[in-house]
Amino acid sequence: MAAQNTGDNDECPFCLIVQSQNATEILMSDDELLCFRDVKPGAGHHYLVITKTHISNCKTLRSEHIPTVERMAKMGRNVLEKNKVRDLTDIRLGFHVPPFSSVPHLHLHALAPASKMNESSQRRYGQGSHWFITVEEALSQLRARGRIK
């Protein structure tokens, strides 16, 4: 179910971005991650951080992915800072919970300013959204699962 191919899932739009077959402006990257703008911004700033490896979604993450998720969060914060977001407390960093993820390839949403998001963005990305899990929540779930094992 959780394919672990390296950006070679032809059906997946984000794997195509990893292969640079799509004309996407890459804002940041490292050996493991890529960052670009969300095509349908839900806030003044809205970026996506994806893994270069195809990971389906936040439910398929395991405790060994903790360092990856931490790096995704760091890149999300960095790209907001780089784009002059001054208040890093007024941001949303997190994942959509399946089946509410539009693209079935793990992507971290980084949004700012969170307090200025409109109603439909609040429903999608805001506090109390059942469709959205913050990166801190995702990490604490992964750490808890790691301890059980």
Ligand SMILES: [Zn+2]
């Ligand atoms: Zn993919």
Ligand SMILES: [Zn+2]
């Ligand atoms: Zn999403």
